Amino acid sequence: MATSLSVSNFLSFLSPSNPPPKTSPQLSFSSPPTQFLSQNSKDKFIPLVAHEGHSGSLSAELSSVICPSLAYANTLFFKSAYNVQVIVDDNEPEERLLNRFRREVMRAGVIQECKRRRFFENKQDEKKRKSREAAKRNKKRERSNNLKMQEAKEPEKSVEEAFEPIIHVSKMEENSSQLAEAIASSQTMEAGEEERDPETTSLQQPLLKRNRTLSSNPLALVGAKVSHIESLDYEINENDLFKHDWRSRSKVQVLQYIFLKWTLAFLVGLLTGLIATLINLAVENIAGYKLLAVVQFIENERYLTGLAYFTGANLILTAFAAVLCVCFAPTAAGPGIPEIKAYLNGIDTPNMFGATTLIVKIFGSIGAVAAGLDLGKEGPLVHIGSCIASLLGQGGPDNYRLKWRWLRYFNNDRDRRDIITCGASSGVCAAFRAPVGGVLFALEEVATWWRSALLWRTFFSTAVVVVVLRAFIEICNSGKCGLFGRGGLIMFDVSDVTVSYHAIDIIPVIIIGILGGVLGSLYNYLLHKVLRLYNLINQKGRMHKLLLSLTLSLFTSVCLFCLPFLAKCQPCDLSTTEACPTNGRSGNFKQFNCPKGYYNDLATLLLTTNDDAVRNIFSSNTPKEFQPASLLIFFALYCVLGLFTFGIAVPSGLFLPIILMGSAYGRLLGVVMGSYTNIDQGLYAVLGAASLMAGSMRMTVSLCVIFLELTNNLLLLPITMIVLLIAKTVGDSFNPSIYEIILHLKGLPFLDANPEPWMRNLTVGELADAKSPVVTLCGVEKVSRIVDVLKNTTYNGFPVVDEDVVSPVGQATVATELHGLILRAHLVQVLKKKWFLQERRRTEEWEVREKFTWVELAEREGKIEEVAVTRDEMEMYVDLHPLTNTTPYTVVESMSVAKAMVLFRQVGLRHLLIVPKYQAAGVSPVVGILTRQNLRAYNILTAFPHLAGSNCREKRN
Secondary structure (H helix, E strand, C coil): CCCHHHHHCCCEEECCCCCCCCCCCCCCCCCCCCCCCCCCCCCCCCCEEEECCCCHHHHHHHCCCECCCCCCCCCCEEECCCCCEEEECCCHHHHHHHHHHHHHHHHHHHHHHHHHHHHHHHHHHHHHHHHHHHHHHHHHCCCHHHHHHHHHHHHHHHHHHHHHHHHHHHHCCHHHHHHHHHHHHHHHHHCCCCCCCHHHHHCCCEEEECCCCCCCCEEEEEECEEEEEEECCCCCCHHHHHHHHHHCCCCHHHHHHHHHHHHHHHHHHHHHHHHHHHHHHHHHHHHHHHHHHHHHHHHHCCCCHHHHHHHHHHHHHHHHHHHHHHHHHHHHECCHHHHHHHHHHCCCCCCCCCHHHHHHHHHHHHHHHHHCCCCCHHHHHHHHHHHHHHHHHHCCCCCCHCCHHHHHHCCCCHHHHHHHHHHHHHHHHHHHEEEEEEEEHHHHHCCCCCCCHHHHHHHHHHHHHHHHHHHHHHHHHCCCCCCCCCCCCCCCCCCCCCCCCCHHHHHHHHHHHHHHHHHHHHHHHHHHHHHHHHHHCCCCCCHHHHHHHHHHHHHHHHHHHHHHHHHHCCCCCCCCCCCCCCCCCCCCCCCCCCCCCCEEEHHHHHCCCCHHHHHHHHHCCCCCCCCCHHHHHHHHHHHHHHHHHHHCECCCCCHHHHHHHHHHHHHHHHCCCCCCCCCCCCHHHHHHHHHHHHHHHHHCCCHHHHHHHHCHHHHHHHHHHHHHHHHHHHHCCCEEEEEEEHHHHHHCCCCCCCHHHHHHHEEEEHHHHHCCCCCCEEEEEEEEHHHHHHCCCCEEEEEEEEEECCCCCCCCEEEEEEEEEEEEEHHHHHHHHHCCCCCCCCCCCHHHHHCCCCCHHHHHCCHHHHHHCHHHCCEEEEEEECCECCCCEECCCCCCCHHHHHHHHHCCCCEEECCCCCCCCCCCCCCCEECCHHCCCHHHHCCCCCCCCCHHHHHHH
């Protein structure tokens, strides 16, 4: 009985007939409603005749939106707010048909476009129309003699205005968005009619055409090289091989796995500390000998020779670093932190952690920093630590990997992600000698996923780094690290800063925080413009990259050497315990061109290494060491150099340029307010550096701990917290952080923790409709079908479905089952190993284990172009069941995009399957697949332009 009732709700085709005329039929809703449409032939037009019978609530709803006079063949035209057409599938339920209708209306975007774009415009048009009518009435009063003529002409004009929009609409039926605007404009032009909400208006013509796709761009700038990027597989692939491998692991193997993770964490810390020591000692000695020679020329008053030597040495060092990056490893250019952040977010950045990148990063950092460029080695050290971790986790470089069987446990993206996180925290620790700060930096800024076990391993790695650095400090203090190696490892040592303040001193602290937020956001804005300009220059080729680097080096060298001549010589303070003046490489009182007993404060800051400049400007108990004019020149110079140096093709970091700028304006503020506060000028410099870093990088907790570990003084904690919180709050009100801006410029599809608010008004089902149709494979698939899919598509995941399975209880027909998801790499492995079947059947578990291992499937190497399949093999079959991930993450099609994006990011997915809300016979169990590119705000706005008026963060960048 239930079956007969449901059948009575459908329409059937009786006999073929001629198609309806091509002219647009008049909409008449007096005829009986059409309940359902079954398709007998897609090539013939068949009239529709409704069955008589019981009509439920669902059928009533369907009948209220169908235009029976327009329904023919396998197409239904719906009426509602707008008329749309929907292609009807065989045996399609009414509720799914209604859902498709609603989705089609949303896809058209007519409701939103009219509502968002035309509704308020129509209000303005209505006001203008009323103003024009008032003007007409005034003219009528003034021209009383011509009143009869005006009354005779106005009806003709109103008739023309009434028919003009209808003619205009008939010419625009093929373009839905223009059609909507024309209809809306025609409504506003009707005289005497009130403004109507676009949701209540209806189109008088069916929406015939809609072409909208959700596009994606798989290219991004990794370092200084444009690369094809893919997502990482942080999801556990629970196929039959993985389950068997997990069940067969003994307790000893589990202990080996745990022991190896801690061993790798130890090696990461050890090697990062050793390489950081090498870089620091090399920079100090190279720069020391260079500056010592320059000082000798200055003492002999051979200024032009000194300038030529200084400039030539810096050009050689810069050319060395730039040639390495441009010719051998473009991925080594820049700090590397944005790419690391993207990798830990789930983006595969090619060659970012290779052996060549590591070597170029080490020697390129030495050359660039020793050349006196306004950049630091802190960002490169983070990248170096991550490269070391990645190489250890995979057993070495790609061509020389160790085949140790224990390393097979780490042949997956999840474990490699954890070990790279340890490397990033070790790099920060090596840069600042701040183990806790390094852990918090990885937690706050770099890592997307975090857990307690990872916290302990990162802390262990940073502890090893500190031990290594401390051991080398003891060795270098004994004079065994070269002529200038004694201070090479004492980076930013400001432990002697005097901390003494009162409650009234909170006012200048707040001022520093506000200035840091404003200047930090301004720096981000200007750097964004400069990087866009550099991108245009770098696109012209390698030679332009080299010339840009050499030009910046030449400009920097001339400024560093010539600007000290603008400063006035200051007399030495006889009460100071330090030597004054000094002519060596380091020292707080450089003599430069001054007579005996005098020093040049600007030369003390410029003619030295960047680390020494930080130590000099952080110096305490020296209230009259630097003059305001010298600090202002230093601040202005490093603002310009900081903007234009970052972005050239050399390894560079942002920490040190920002610290130099912040400490300069902080100390300058301390000089100005010296008589109104008890805070030491050195402490002002520390607070200024912290405020500018928070205003630009938007970090708080990790920076607070880093500066606390640098100063080794808990009394500094309260005012540092206040400065960081104020600076970050002020900076967030203007623009994103500097790393978010760089991620956007590089085109890396980074998923932010907070989705856009308008994403809650969009469902994943609508995104699936905007994409290309999903490509599915059968559980036992033909080889020719697999080869065809791999060659003609670029998808990396394919749903595996089983047809003709037993239907669930309550369904009388045969259903289609979603078995899981299989990756492109696994299909390539199957074709390479030629694991084919002569007949269509399912394989046994032992057959799969003889051919494949779980470790082999974890590798993603190989392309379909490298596989050769014969014509006979094309007719064979492959059983995909054992290789399919049977537990993929799925979401229902009614879920909002915002909720799906949070799930995608938190779990670390590469593919997210969309399943229908109601499963029925003959309907695919997969509506679509969401990837990282599909969830980018820019791509969504491209596919759904009616949301373009929303305040999008990615659009603002």
